Amino acid sequence: SQQGEEDPQALSIQEGENATMNCSYKTSINNLQWYRQNSGRGLVHLILIRSNEREKHSGRLRVTLDTSKKSSSLLITASRAADTASYFCATVFSGNTPLVFGKGTRLSVIA
Amino acid sequence: DADVTQTPRNRITKTGKRIMLECSQTKGHDRMYWYRQDPGLGLRLIYYSFDVKDINKGEISDGYSVSRQAQAKFSLSLESAIPNQTALYFCATSDYARGTDTQYFGPGTRLTVL
Numbered sequence: 001s002q003q004g005e006e007d008p009q010a011l012s013i014q015e016g017e018n019a020t021m022n023c024s025y026k027t028s029i030n031n032l033q034w035y036r037q038n039s040g041r042g043l044v045h046l047i048l049i050r051s052n053e054r055e056k057h058s059g060r061l062r063v064t065l066d067t068s069k070k071s072s073s074l075l076i077t078a079s080r081a082a083d084t085a086s087y088f089c090a091t092v093f094s095g096n097t098p099l100v101f102g103k104g105t106r107l108s109v110i111a
Numbered sequence: 112d113a114d115v116t117q118t119p120r121n122r123i124t125k126t127g128k129r130i131m132l133e134c135s136q137t138k139g140h141d142r143m144y145w146y147r148q149d150p151g152l153g154l155r156l157i158y159y160s161f162d163v164k165d166i167n168k169g170e171i172s173d174g175y176s177v178s179r180q181a182q183a184k185f186s187l188s189l190e191s192a193i194p195n196q197t198a199l200y201f202c203a204t205s206d207y208a209r210g211t212d213t214q215y216f217g218p219g220t221r222l223t224v225l
Contacts, residue, residue, distance in 0.1 A: 042216030
């Protein structure tokens with residue numbers, strides 16, 4: 001399977017701490033995206049990083065990409081209770097294949 | 112109004128019944144997708160369509176069929192529902208024009224097959 005795999009499967013932290021989630025994939029990609037899902041709701045796109053980029057920032061989000069290791073990480077700084085959700089990485093291999101989602105990391109931020 | 116809508120939002124049905132889930136979008140995207148989500152299994156792709164005349168099977172198409180009636184509409188049918196099709200179903204759209212293929216999801220349909 002080309003599916004990305006997130007690690008850890010679940011993460012519980014205190015409010016104000018940083019949360020780091022990792023994603024590994026198996027083949028060369030065009031870009032990698034992170035999505036967020038609040039319980040039972042549709043996924044929402046957070047951030048995209050292209051294969052020729054190494055790091056991107058968006059507000060409290062920082063994404064890194066290491067194509068040599070076929071891995072990415074999502075860092076959420078100064079987490080809030082409202083960040084409690086599941087986070088999915090998704091990889092785009094080419095324009096002719098659909099996005100492939102991982103199984104997600106469930107983040108719980110305790111106030 | 113939401114860009115991607117799904118109807119119904121919740122449905123309870125019985126084994127053997129034919130069910131249709133509908134998806135409409137106002138984003139003007141060519142690409143549309145149907146996923147199912149089960150606890151612990153993430154999102155699994157059922158069918159996808161890159162334009163009105165294009166329909167492709169995804170990872171788990173058995174027991175499902177789709178119809179792309181127009182650029183804005185993509186319907187998923189369960190010809191004879193079975194209990195293991197109980198799941199949360201999502202429709203999504205995307206636009207590859209800028210080479211990103213970012214997806215936009217509907218709110219989901221929670222389907223229960225008794």
